[in-house]
Amino acid sequence: MILPIYTFGQPVLREVAEDIVPAEYPNLNELINNMYETMKNAEGVGLAAPQIGLPIRVVVVDLDVLSEDLPEYKGFLHAYINGHIVEKSEETDVMDEGCLSLPGIHESVRRALKVRVQYLDEDLKPHDEWVEGYLARVLQHEFDHLEGHVFVDRIGTLRKQMIKSKLVCLLKGKFRCGYKVKLNR
């Protein structure tokens, strides 16, 4: 089922998301499948549960769409449950980002090159691993959502000033996008 995506201004995007107790989520697989479907429908590479209105630590990532250029991501479709970034490399780089919760906005963001993540996979198997490359970028963006941050929090004051009117339009619901959204009202 395709779910509406909560856009900039929705209070849930500013909440710190909680770990879940999987046993208390009998429909976890259904939730994850709905998130996959919602992400694909919106042509996103990642989606965090707060973006569908749930302040819980569940993230889905689909990097298969990049596999033409980055063959290592062929078939890459994963869920991250109770995910936390516990370490970051000192080396950083800058890349353009967008977000399904902020349609129409793209800005350069500086982030760590590598991050160490702890999470449960879809089978609830625990992982503790360093990731790099595009995946490190996407996980930092998505896990930011779990801490109540969006990517425009990480851009410079000047850039933020320059996109202020776009952000105001988002808050007022004055924008178009090709998927179902839940506006800030």
Ligand code: NI
């Ligand atoms: Ni996002």
